[in-house]
Amino acid sequence: MEGGESSVGDFVPAMKSENLSSGELAPGTAAAKSEQLLALPPPLAATAENEEDKEMMCPICMQIMKDVFLTACGHSFCYMCIVTHLHNKRACPCCSVYLTVKQLYPNFLLNKLLMKTSALQIARRATPLEQLSQAIQQGCEVSVKELESLLSLLMDKKRKMEQEEAESSLQIMLEFLQLLRKRKVEELNEVENDLQFIKEDISAVEKHRMELYRARGRYAAKMRMLVNDSSAVTIRPSLIDKQGSGIISGSSISQRQGYAASDTSQNRKTDARALENVHRTDSDSQNSDQSGLATARKRSIYAQLDDIQGYYLQKRRHCTKQSHRQEETVANVINREGYCAGLEDFQSVLSTFTQYSRLRVVAELRPVDLFHSTNIVSSIEFDRDDEFFATAGVSRRIKVFDFSSVVNEPADAQCPVVEISSRSKLSCLSWNKYAKNHIASSDYEGIVTIWDVTSRQSVMEYEEHEIRAWSVAFSHTDPSMLVSGSDDCKVKVWCMKQEASVISIDMKANICSVKYNPQSSFHIAVGSADNHIHYYDLRNIKQPLHIFSGHHKTVSYVKFVSNNELASASTDGTLRLWDVKENIPLRTFRGHTNEKNFVGLAVNSQYIACGSETNEVFVYHKAISKPAASHKFDSDQNDPDEDMGSHFISSVCWKRESRTILTANSQGIVQVLVLTA
Secondary structure, eight states, X not given: OOSSOOOOTTSOOOOOOOOOOSOSOOHHHHHHHHHHHHHXXXXXXXXXXXXXXXXXXXXXXXXXXSSEEEETTSOEEEHHHHHHHHHHOOBOTTTOOBOOGGGEEEOHHHHHHHHHHHHHHHHHHSOHHHHHHHHHHTTOOOXXXXXHHHHHHHHHHHHHHHHHHHHHHHHHHHHHHHHHHHHHHHHHHHHHXXXXXXXXXXHHHHHHHHHHHHHHHHHHHHHHHHHHHHHTOOOXXXXXXXXXXXXXXXXXXXXXXXXXXXXXXXXXXXXXXXHHHHHHHHHHHHHHHHHHHHHHHHHHHHHTHHHHHHHHHHHHHHHHHHHHHHTOOHHHHBOTTSOBHHHHHHHHHHHHHHHOOEEEEEEEEOOSSTTOGGGOEEEEEEOTTSSEEEEEETTSEEEEEEHHHHHHSOGGGOOOSEEEEOSSOEEEEEEOSSOTTEEEEEETTSOEEEEETTTTEXXXXXXXXXXXXXXXXXXXXXXXXXXXXXXXXXXEEEETTOSSOSEEEEOSXXXXXXXXXTTOSSEEEEEETTSEEEXXXXXXXXXXXXXXXXXXXXXXXXXXSSSSEEEEEETTSEEEEEETTTTEEEEEEESSOOSSSOOOEEEOSSEEEEEOTTSEEEEEETTOSSEEEEEEOOOOTTOTTGGGTOOOEEEEEEOTTSSEEEEEETTOOEEEEEEEO
16 A cells, blocks of 8 residues: 555565455345355355455455445445545545545445344354354244253263263273382382392391301400419419428418418409409490490481482392393302392492591691682692692692601691792692602693603693693503693693694583593593583594583583592582493482582592582592581681682592592692591
């Protein structure tokens, strides 16, 4: 349209109207067509109905006309449509003849016809029930017999529908109950199997316990025999009377022997009582100590009962499945104590987990200026023999300490035995597993450096990373190989015999941590900002062997617990344990807080340790998902940031296969902690 025409945006265009030259419809014609529609077959009726609808459409809005008005030139429109049009342009939309609002007249005949047509269309489109309802409401004459017949049909229909609905509901209920029964039977079978495991294990444990009781009884009997033997030693009286002539009469001798025998017998009884009292006192003291320890261990079990139960059942079920799969005989599964392999493993875990419940501080190093921002220790590592440990961080210095001296000498007398300066802030350290004097570092400029601790000089510098390198690690099996990861999304493998990287892996996200498998020089784990751990075989780097998914935020650390077990830490506040052989997740550990900082991760064969943004150290047993022990660094009353909770643990490191752990925080405080009961 001209003038008042407007755009409709992205809507689908409506069908265009045709100029109607016939003006208004003849009443007879519309009525005849309506009657024909009722007689036509459904498809033809629908076509005719569409044709009639087109003739009754307003040329302006393209809808069935409402409140129809006729123009002086003989065309019909909706009243609102034509009035709105004439406000913009004073001409007929169909023939362009000059037209004003005063030349519009109501079309009563067409309005009446449209009302009848609309009623017929509604009647045709109504359901039989609606038609019946309309007929009764309009006073249609129906006999009582017809109504009774109709009511009977309706009641039959109602009963049939109710029956079908009930049958459908019962079928759904039956399927649900059958599914529930199947699931509960499976659960019952599983519970029965678990109860059988427990029954067998109780029998085995009680049998072994009785053997220990018998052994202790034999030991107690042996001790009593030793006590009796020691009390049977006789004291021989002197037969020489130093008073008089030295010759003693028989009566005198007899008298003195009687006195001596009496004294000896009394001494024997006294000595025996003393030995028994000592033995009883030692036994009571030992029993008291053992009772207190047993109570503490029981508390640990009750506190982690769900996790311990889950681990026990997992081990026993796995043992049973494995024995069935390998068709092993009972003799091969049962060990000399009557335990199956799963129970033996569980006993080892239970004993280890309940043995320690807290961390005790045995030594501490504090920086001179406790509140300086450069004190943050980014990395702390033991050397090959656990004799020295090194720290590095924002201070741009590598400090090497004698561990024995730190533990045994006063804190105020501690100084590093070696101090090496770097050009940039340091992010990570890694001691060579063979060359005791070689240590590698990565820094904020992306430089990977190998240092000679003895000479305090750099041996090699690799500068291929474009920006900050977060992690570096030596191979455990090949002392000349090391790997690094950087914010440039690249993992690079280096050889100390070459000046350039030997392998470069391009990834899609920042690299936060890299580690060699301790039993292989070809397999590495990569923790990435894409929330995944990528496990590579360096002989084929086109794609990783496996990608471990489960963390919801950046993977900040990866560490191998064993050649098949990999631990990871993430800023989603969890640690996870993975099986790199079976490519499956084993366990998720929760309890510490980690949302944004690098808080450290350390592992040994049994325990996993990490820091927390609450300035605490947490220790987890690898079989239990909740912390086994924790320790909070002492707050300093003079620290202005203490109330803000800004301090956090920044690095941790286990002393190899021991209960000792090194920890450092964002203030630069280093503490030596020991797991204790």
